[in-house]
Amino acid sequence: MSEEVKNPITEKIESTKGGHFYKEIMKDFRIKESLHGCLNCGTCVANCPAAAFYDYSPREVCQMMIEGDEETIEEYMKSKIWNCAQCFSCKYRCPKENSAADIVMTMREIAVREGLAAEALAGYTRIAKLVLTRGNQLAPDMLSPDAFPDWGPRMIELSSKKMEMREELFKGFPGMNVVDRAWAAEDFTIYEMQRIWEESGALEKVGTVFPFLVDIVQDDMEDKKEEMEAKIEAKKAKLAAAGK
Amino acid sequence: MKTVLVIGGGVTGLKASHELAEMGYNVSLVEKQDYLGGQVAKHKYYKLAPDMRLVSEVLDPVIKNVESNSNIKVHKHSTITALSGNAPEFKVKIKNSKGESEETFGAIVVATGFEHFDPTVKQEYGYSRFKDVVTNAEVEELLNPNGPTKGELKRPSDGKIPKKVAIFQCVGSRDKQVGNPYCCRVGCVVSTKQAIEIKEKYPDTEVYVYYMDMRMFGRGWEELYGKAMEEYEVIFTRGRGAEVTLKNQQLSLRAEETIMDRPIQHSVDMIILAAGQAPGDGTIEAAKILGIKQNEYGYLAPKDDFLSPNESSKAGIFIAGADKGPLDVENCIVEGAAVAAKVASSLK
Amino acid sequence: MSYEINDVKTAINHGKGMSYHVHDIRAEMKRLEEEGEIKIGHIIGPYKEEEVMYGIKKKIPLDMHYQHKSCGQCANLPGVPRSNFFYRDKLGIKYYNDMQQTSCTAWNYHASGLGNLVQLGAVAARNWHRAYEEGYNFTIHCVTSFGNYLEMRHLLVGNKELRDEVKKILAKLGRELVIPEEIVHDSEIAYALRDKILANADPKRLEGIKGLVGVEHYGCHFFKQVSDDIIGGKRPIVVGGLASTLGVQMEEYSKWFMCCGFGFRHILVNREFTRSAQNIKLKAIKEEVNPDMILVNCTGCGTTFDKTQWIQKAVGEDYHYPVIFYSQLAALALGAHPFKEAGLNFHVTPVEPLLDKMGISYN
Ligand SMILES: Cc1cc2nc3c(=O)[nH]c(=O)nc-3n(C[C@H](O)[C@H](O)[C@H](O)COP(=O)(O)OP(=O)(O)OC[C@H]3O[C@@H](n4cnc5c(N)ncnc54)[C@H](O)[C@@H]3O)c2cc1C
Ligand code: SF4
Ligand code: SF4
Ligand code: SF4
Numbered sequence: 044m045s046e047e048v049k050n051p052i053t054e055k056i057e058s059t060k061g062g063h064f065y066k067e068i069m070k071d072f073r074i075k076e077s078l079h080g081c082l083n084c085g086t087c088v089a090n091c092p093a094a095a096f097y098d099y100s101p102r103e104v105c106q107m108m109i110e111g112d113e114e115t116i117e118e119y120m121k122s123k124i125w126n127c128a129q130c131f132s133c134k135y136r137c138p139k140e141n142s143a144a145d146i147v148m149t150m151r152e153i154a155v156r157e158g159l160a161a162e163a164l165a166g167y168t169r170i171a172k173l174v175l176t177r178g179n180q181l182a183p184d185m186l187s188p189d190a191f192p193d194w195g196p197r198m199i200e201l202s203s204k205k206m207e208m209r210e211e212l213f214k215g216f217p218g219m220n221v222v223d224r225a226w227a228a229e230d231f232t233i234y235e236m237q238r239i240w241e242e243s244g245a246l247e248k249v250g251t252v253f254p255f256l257v258d259i260v261q262d263d264m265e266d267k268k269e270e271m272e273a274k275i276e277a278k279k280a281k282l283a284a285a286g287k
Numbered sequence: 288m289k290t291v292l293v294i295g296g297g298v299t300g301l302k303a304s305h306e307l308a309e310m311g312y313n314v315s316l317v318e319k320q321d322y323l324g325g326q327v328a329k330h331k332y333y334k335l336a337p338d339m340r341l342v343s344e345v346l347d348p349v350i351k352n353v354e355s356n357s358n359i360k361v362h363k364h365s366t367i368t369a370l371s372g373n374a375p376e377f378k379v380k381i382k383n384s385k386g387e388s389e390e391t392f393g394a395i396v397v398a399t400g401f402e403h404f405d406p407t408v409k410q411e412y413g414y415s416r417f418k419d420v421v422t423n424a425e426v427e428e429l430l431n432p433n434g435p436t437k438g439e440l441k442r443p444s445d446g447k448i449p450k451k452v453a454i455f456q457c458v459g460s461r462d463k464q465v466g467n468p469y470c471c472r473v474g475c476v477v478s479t480k481q482a483i484e485i486k487e488k489y490p491d492t493e494v495y496v497y498y499m500d501m502r503m504f505g506r507g508w509e510e511l512y513g514k515a516m517e518e519y520e521v522i523f524t525r526g527r528g529a530e531v532t533l534k535n536q537q538l539s540l541r542a543e544e545t546i547m548d549r550p551i552q553h554s555v556d557m558i559i560l561a562a563g564q565a566p567g568d569g570t571i572e573a574a575k576i577l578g579i580k581q582n583e584y585g586y587l588a589p590k591d592d593f594l595s596p597n598e599s600s601k602a603g604i605f606i607a608g609a610d611k612g613p614l615d616v617e618n619c620i621v622e623g624a625a626v627a628a629k630v631a632s633s634l635k
Numbered sequence: 636m637s638y639e640i641n642d643v644k645t646a647i648n649h650g651k652g653m654s655y656h657v658h659d660i661r662a663e664m665k666r667l668e669e670e671g672e673i674k675i676g677h678i679i680g681p682y683k684e685e686e687v688m689y690g691i692k693k694k695i696p697l698d699m700h701y702q703h704k705s706c707g708q709c710a711n712l713p714g715v716p717r718s719n720f721f722y723r724d725k726l727g728i729k730y731y732n733d734m735q736q737t738s739c740t741a742w743n744y745h746a747s748g749l750g751n752l753v754q755l756g757a758v759a760a761r762n763w764h765r766a767y768e769e770g771y772n773f774t775i776h777c778v779t780s781f782g783n784y785l786e787m788r789h790l791l792v793g794n795k796e797l798r799d800e801v802k803k804i805l806a807k808l809g810r811e812l813v814i815p816e817e818i819v820h821d822s823e824i825a826y827a828l829r830d831k832i833l834a835n836a837d838p839k840r841l842e843g844i845k846g847l848v849g850v851e852h853y854g855c856h857f858f859k860q861v862s863d864d865i866i867g868g869k870r871p872i873v874v875g876g877l878a879s880t881l882g883v884q885m886e887e888y889s890k891w892f893m894c895c896g897f898g899f900r901h902i903l904v905n906r907e908f909t910r911s912a913q914n915i916k917l918k919a920i921k922e923e924v925n926p927d928m929i930l931v932n933c934t935g936c937g938t939t940f941d942k943t944q945w946i947q948k949a950v951g952e953d954y955h956y957p958v959i960f961y962s963q964l965a966a967l968a969l970g971a972h973p974f975k976e977a978g979l980n981f982h983v984t985p986v987e988p989l990l991d992k993m994g995i996s997y998n
Binding site for chain 1 (some may be wrong): 636658685704706707709710712716717720732734735736737738740742743744745746747748749750751752753754757758761790791792794797800803804807809810811815844855856858859862892893894896897898899900901903906908910911912926942945946956972974975976978980981983988
Binding site for chain 1 (some may be wrong): 293411457462463464483493499528529530541542543544545551581
């Protein structure tokens with residue numbers, strides 16, 4: 044996706060077609076690389092696991108973006124986009140090098156921003172919280188037996204013994220034997236992560252789905268702010284010195 | 288100077304050589320292989336679309352015209368290795384197994400043709416790993432009574448005649464994934480022809496063609512397509528072949544039936560890939576030695592596609608046939624004649 | 636169908652004779668480096684060149700490995716990072732296990748749409764900068780991270796707007812944009828080191844591995860998300876290549892390409908999809924090969940294959956294929972204790988029958 048890449052299709056459509064969602068999606072610079080016209084050949088659908096099980100079609104995703112058909116786009120924005128497994132099989136084999144996967148990803152971002160994703164993200168509180176307060180997406184203690192009853196009896200046995208097992212496995216590897224996060228990321232590291240989410244506008248977006256999480260993160264940041272900012276200042280000074 | 292070098296002994300080069308010789312020029316025809324006729328001879332094409340005419344009826348006279356003409360010197364098993372000088376006095380080194388010699392020519396015609404796209408790179412089709420996935424060029428040989436199977440469509444794995452055959456269109460063409468976004472311009476008519484040949488020989492065998500568009504723009508092509516559907520009950524399914532798998536010795540394909548909007552899976556006995564055309568190594572090599580421009584896909588670029596279609600980027604060097612881009616036999620012969628006229632007028 | 640790795644190493648010549656199709660990100664990075672737009676974290680120490688698409692050479696660093704860990708693995712299949720450390724210890728490779736590393740957050744992103752490209756880019760660049768600061772080569776355990784970092788490199792190199800936004804944030808953290816010269820997945824390293832692993836292996840262990848039948852499954856984000864920068868060209872070969880070097884008989888099954896059903900969100904909130912996809916894959920594996928194990932290189936796939944076999948009883952199927960990561964196999968070959976050092980006891984689908992077959996005791 045070099046800035047030199049010109050895509051006549053997207054440019055042309057941009058100027059002539061309407062519809063709120065359509066316009067929002069087209070604003071994302073990724074679309075230029077994800078859509079190059081479509082042969083309607085069905086290669087994407089034939090390889091798509093979501094199309095095999097749901098009323099969902101990556102070909103339709105590309106077609107509706109070319110046509111700018113707001114009704115279909117809305118139908119996708121409201122629910123169908125969440126069927127996609129983000130496996131990129133469509134992109135891998137499309138003879139036009141389209142990527143329904145990337146279009147869907149863009150649409151998911153917009154769906155969150157526009158407040159359409161509350162239902163889809165209902166099960167995501169814990170992960171979002173972990174990312175924002177621990178710098179990790181998964182922790183051993185999230186894998187409680189009640190969360191995954193279909194993983195079988197061995198999973199239950201595992202969750203009860205995991206502390207000792209991990210201790211044995213990670214003897215001599217400091218930081219690895221924790222259960223509330225994947226590894227013992229330092230406070231400073233977590234603070235940096237939080238700053239990134241804040242500065243990039245991503246935290247604000249989290250607020251559209253999980254407003255309480257934003258409060259938690261901001262409180263957390265506030266508590267350690269002075270100490271951490273001093274550390275960052277030191278880093279900045281070091282970088283500036285190295286630059287000279 | 289009344290001498291012309293023609294590089295490439297396919298239909299295009301043969302036709303050009305003959306026309307030039309008839310006009311009184313001394314022609315040296317340089318051909319890499321030890322036979323004349325290019326891809327048509329190499330893969331033992333048997334019948335030509337759309338008239339189902341025997342190849343020998345077309346190719347034999349063209350070759351005979353060249354071999355029997357005393358103005359033409361045929362160098363088989365030869366290539367060019369170096370060029371110096373300018374029009375109208377080119378010095379060209381010609382190499383064969385015996386050695387290298389230098390000759391002087393007033394003009395050069397490049398008719399180095401194409402090569403079949405190698406579908407091995409489209410690994411999802413399993414070509415070169417699954418024995419019963421074959422190319423259309425291989426099928427030409429199989430259907431030729433003088434070919435390895437004496438004209439029987441014996442599938443490579445066990446020699447049985449397939450009961451269900453699927454043909455995939457646009458293999459290595461109209462496909463950015465392999466860098467060939469262009470159309471091969473013969474795949475559709477060749478597949479239709481092959482489907483008819485198969486049905487004629489084996490009426491009980493089912494033939495399915497998986498296509499995006501059937502591009503039947505040539506003389507009599509659309510009529511042939513109609514015939515395939517009406518008289519031979521070839522089944523055309525709109526959807527590009529997406530994947531071929533082998534499961535317990537059974538080939539299976541996936542595609543989307545794009546008119547009904549449904550993904551399909553289909554077990555067949557043999558799959559024919561309508562492999563497209565790609566610029567051959569011989570063409571790329573000749574372009575480098577002669578210093579003439581290629582287009583973005585590697586084919587030879589005319590000075591001006593509309594106004595001077597047979598002139599290369601270099602004065603005195605002319606181009607014709609399938610080395611400029613995919614082309615059918617009929618038009619290659621037209622090209623051969625056209626380039627001869629252009630050479631003649633330039634040497635006057 | 637058993638196959639030779641060289642048979643599938645076919646796509647390297649894509650675009651033969653055509654220059655326009657070749658997208659060489661390395662050349663673009665070099666140009667940006669010369670313009671002072673980015674820094675490149677050049678390879679430190681020895682490396683081995685391996686071919687990727689278009690015959691481009693990818694440099695695989697052989698020493699000084701920054702270990703970008705996988706949160707999914709550390710939480711769920713901790714035997715994998717442990718095996719990654721183990722084979723390095725055995726081969727005398729220096730590595731750095733950083734507690735200032737964060738998750739790449741791409742799993743969350745693909746599943747939920749929370750986050751955005753600037754955030755993902757900045758998180759990636761922060762981790763890259765950690766490796767650069769410490770003087771190590773950036774190497775990645777997780778396939779989700781690998782795909783994401785390939786994508787982020789691609790976007791950051793190609794889009795100045797995004798690059799400027801990310802640089803702005805990095806500056807506020809006292810960091811700068813240093814893109815690693817190569818984005819390398821750990822399974823690519825293990826593949827590049829396969830002969831060395833074989834040479835250092837315990838002969839008794841190799842005896843046990845010899846003749847085992849394996850099938851492989853690769854993470855979609857390993858080879859489909861950005862598909863032109865993995866060893867072997869378009870179709871991945873690294874896991875099968877390593878395993879067959881160690882003596883495993885690799886077999887192909889018809890559904891090798893299909894997604895495992897992890898789906899990023901489906902594994903959490905829509906497991907019927909995951910289970911159905913798994914059933915298709917497992918059925919093909921069972922009917923066509925019935926192997927001793929399924930070899931993987933991806934956190935998500937490893938989890939999915941390991942955890943969703945038991946429940947297939949509900950649809951009358953009985954699957955019990957141990958799910959082994961490439962590095963766990965390497966660690967076993969190098970003499971690791973199957974539980975204490977390769978962490979195979981964290982797997983839900985029983986590994987004991989496989990270990991028995993290999994003649995490895997585990998109690
Ligand atoms: C499967 C298939 C079936 C087809 N069937 C039909 C059909 O039924 N009807 C139809 O109209 N068309 C058909 N075609 C198209 C037909 O094959 C081409 O139009 C025709 O072969 C092109 O002729 P040519 O002389 O331009 O090139 P070629 O046939 O490629 O001849 C080029 C010659 O140049 C030689 N050469 C190359 N480089 C050098 C070098 N550097 N030095 C010396 N010699 C060199 C080659 O050895 C070759 O002999 C078919 C094509 C395919 C792929
Ligand atoms: S990424 Fe989504 S749309 Fe594309 S093939 Fe996978 S599931 Fe289908
Ligand atoms: S594979 Fe590509 S060209 Fe074909 S239908 Fe899908 S998006 Fe369109
Ligand atoms: S001629 Fe037919 S088979 Fe060949 S590329 Fe064109 S549409 Fe496809």
